[in-house]
Amino acid sequence: MSLTARDLLQKLANDAGLSYHTIARKVNRMMGKGMGFLESARAIAKEHGLSESKYRIDAEKIVKESEKILREDYTQTLMISAVLGQMVEARGKERFPAPAFFAFIEVLSRITDAPRDTKSETSTEIEDRTTRIIELMTTLVSVLCEWSEKGVVGVADDCPESLREMARAVFRKTKLLQGGLWTCISCGEIVNVKETKALMCANCDSSISRSNIHERYDHLTGRNRTGYGRTSSEKSED
Numbered sequence: 001m002s003l004t005a006r007d008l009l010q011k012l013a014n015d016a017g018l019s020y021h022t023i024a025r026k027v028n029r030m031m032g033k034g035m036g037f038l039e040s041a042r043a044i045a046k047e048h049g050l051s052e053s054k055y056r057i058d059a060e061k062i063v064k065e066s067e068k069i070l071r072e073d074y075t076q077t078l079m080i081s082a083v084l085g086q087m088v089e090a091r092g093k094e095r096f097p098a099p100a101f102f103a104f105i106e107v108l109s110r111i112t113d114a115p116r117d118t119k120s121e122t123s124t125e126i127e128d129r130t131t132r133i134i135e136l137m138t139t140l141v142s143v144l145c146e147w148s149e150k151g152v153v154g155v156a157d158d159c160p161e162s163l164r165e166m167a168r169a170v171f172r173k174t175k176l177l178q179g180g181l182w183t184c185i186s187c188g189e190i191v192n193v194k195e196t197k198a199l200m201c202a203n204c205d206s207s208i209s210r211s212n213i214h215e216r217y218d219h220l221t222g223r224n225r226t227g228y229g230r231t232s233s234e235k236s237e238d
């Protein structure tokens with residue numbers, strides 16, 4: 001079983017005797033029409049007379065590897081969170097998709113015990129880990145959620161039971177965002193997306209010094225969090 005979308009496409013490309021780019025372009029086109037990632041990959045496999053069941057992704061393993069990376073070291077996790085937070089607000093090619101970011105927040109909220117610094121990582125190490133997390137999170141949402149041309153439209157049928165709660169949270173937050181609403185990464189309050197600052201509601205933003213990135217991260221991981229992480233009950237929308 002493959003771990004990331006890239007691994008799976010590479011395997012499919014090899015088996016079908018096509019280049020990685022040809023396969024990736026095909027899958028992108030199919031997904032643009034509303035097919036899911038795995039559904040697209042399997043349709044291509046079928047076209048080439050390959051067994052569809054060979055192309056699977058282990059979502060639970062993705063979560064495990066992500067947790068392992070995020071538990072490694074506090075400073076590193078802090079840096080990764082900061083980069084992703086900027087990327088989700090960016091435009092164009094640099095943009096990190098919001099559903100993938102929501103999945104990241106969900107994984108992050110399971111990590112409350114990242115050790116306060118032990119060693120100092122090189123910037124290359126951190127960059128590598130960040131790239132890996134991006135790849136893992138984009139793959140994760142592509143298999144946990146049901147997609148259409150409008151984006152995430154629900155929880156995937158084959159989403160593992162243990163990750164359904166996470167998939168539901170990603171779906172709910174993505175749906176809110178499509179309606180112009182953002183879930184504050186600190187307190188969980190739902191606010192107008194135009195009124196957010198650094199992914200937080202105005203209240204949380206003003207209560208945290210802009211320069212204090214550590215405090216920001218602590219809010220993100222729920223160290224002082226008041227409302228975030230509630231997945232079954234929602235606050236009202238004002």
Ligand SMILES: [Zn+2]
Pocket residue numbers: 184185186187188189200201202203204205
């Ligand atoms: Zn807030």
